[in-house]
Amino acid sequence: MSNMFNKIEGKITNAKIEKGVEKLKKTSVDDLARQLEKIDREELRKKISELDTKKIKDLNINIEAIKRKLSQDDIDKIKKLAGNDKELIMKKLDELT
Numbered sequence: 355m356s357n358m359f360n361k362i363e364g365k366i367t368n369a370k371i372e373k374g375v376e377k378l379k380k381t382s383v384d385d386l387a388r389q390l391e392k393i394d395r396e397e398l399r400k401k402i403s404e405l406d407t408k409k410i411k412d413l414n415i416n417i418e419a420i421k422r423k424l425s426q427d428d429i430d431k432i433k434k435l436a437g438n439d440k441e442l443i444m445k446k447l448d449e450l451t
Contacts, residue, residue, distance in 0.1 A: 364413035371415065375423050383431055390435060399439060402446050410450055417450045 378386070410417060424432075433440040 360412045367413050368415060371420060378428050378431060383434055386435055407450060
C-alpha cells in the first residue's frame with residue numbers, strides 16, 4: 355500500500371517539477387520573483403531539507419534528467435531567485451546526484 359502511495363506522490367511530484375522547469379524557462383525573473391513572494395520561504399526550506407536520495411528514489415524522480423533540461427541560464431535564474439538560500443539549493447542538488 356505504501357508503495358502505491360509513493361508511486362502516486364511521485365507522479366504528482368514529477369508533474370510539478372516538469373511544470374516548474376517549463377515555467378522557469380518561459381517566465382522572466384521578475385515575474386517569477388513576484389510569484390515566489392506568495393510562498394512561505396521557511397516551508398520551502400523545510401521541504402528542501404527533507405529531500406534525500408532515498409525519498410527521491412521512492413518517488414522515482416530522475417534528478418539527472420531534470421538537470422539535463424536546465425541550461426546555465428536556468429541555473430543562474432534559480433540562484434538569483436533563491437537569494438540567500440542559493441547555497442542550500444545548489445548544495446542539495448549536488449547531494450542528490
